[in-house]
Amino acid sequence: xxxxxxxxxxxxxxxxxxxxxxxxQPDEKCGDCGVGVGNYHQCGCDIERxxxxxxxxxxxxxxPVYTVSEKDIEDKTLIKYLTLRQKNEQQLEQKAFKMLSxxxxxxxxxxxxxxxxxxxxxxxxxxxxxxxxxxxxxYYIRDYDYDLCQKIELICNTCVSFEFLHNDxxxxxxxxxxxxxxxxxxxxxxxxx
Numbered sequence: 623x624x625x626x627x628x629x630x631x632x633x634x635x636x637x638x639x640x641x642x643x644x645x646x647q648p649d650e651k652c653g654d655c656g657v658g659v660g661n662y663h664q665c666g667c668d669i670e671r672x673x674x675x676x677x678x679x680x681x682x683x684x685x686p687v688y689t690v691s692e693k694d695i696e697d698k699t700l701i702k703y704l705t706l707r708q709k710n711e712q713q714l715e716q717k718a719f720k721m722l723s724x725x726x727x728x729x730x731x732x733x734x735x736x737x738x739x740x741x742x743x744x745x746x747x748x749x750x751x752x753x754x755x756x757x758x759x760x761y762y763i764r765d766y767d768y769d770l771c772q773k774i775e776l777i778c779n780t781c782v783s784f785e786f787l788h789n790d791x792x793x794x795x796x797x798x799x800x801x802x803x804x805x806x807x808x809x810x811x812x813x814x815x
Contacts, residue, residue, distance in 0.1 A: 623662065624695060625673060626688040628712075629705040631695060632673035634662050641676050643669050665689075685712035703757045710754075711736075743776045747783035756784050 625632045635641050637652050638659030644650045648659050655664035663670035672679040672687070679687065686708050694700055718735040721727045727735065743759045763776045 624690050624692070626690050626701065626704055626708065627672070627674040627684050629708065630674070631690070631701075635671045635673050635676075637661055637663055641671050641673075643671070685715065700761065703754070703761065706754060707758060743780055747780065747787060749787050751784075751787075756780070
């Protein structure tokens with residue numbers, strides 16, 4: 623497991639590592655997520671440190687943090703896409719936070735603003751969606767814990783919808799499908815059936 627932060631890949635700081643709160647305390651467990659020294663902090667842990675800035679990950683200014691596997695790192699298309707999505711999310715969060723600080727919106731408005739641009743695969747594809755939205759949908763399907771049949775149906779329907787609405791997307795659809803099909807479970811299912 624690695625972290626993608628501001629377009630760069632980092633190793634997570636484990637409980638007890640040099641930059642961790644519990645450095646030099648071999649018998650301690652994390653006071654928030656409960657893991658022992660030498661283990662990764664659990665997702666959302668208050669105490670985990672950011673490997674980019676060494677601050678508290680939960681409240682640092684490094685923007686969205688994506689978890690990527692060793693296999694994902696080899697997929698240059700995926701990393702390029704995630705980096706672009708990460709940058710877009712960070713800009714949106716900064717804009718929303720500025721509006722919240724100025725009193726232009728409340729916390730509910732902030733949350734709606736940050737979430738509104740996320741495209742979930744269950745929603746009908748719109749003509750206004752871009753190549754980035756297509757990749758967003760496909761990688762969301764690949765990474766999310768959908769039932770296998772639902773995953774394959776969503777992948778196929780999404781690609782068919784984009785091809786129907788966007789005549790210029792044939793190449794990107796093939797590329798996206800190729801990358802999504804790196805999911806071994808999906809590949810095995812399609813081969814068997």
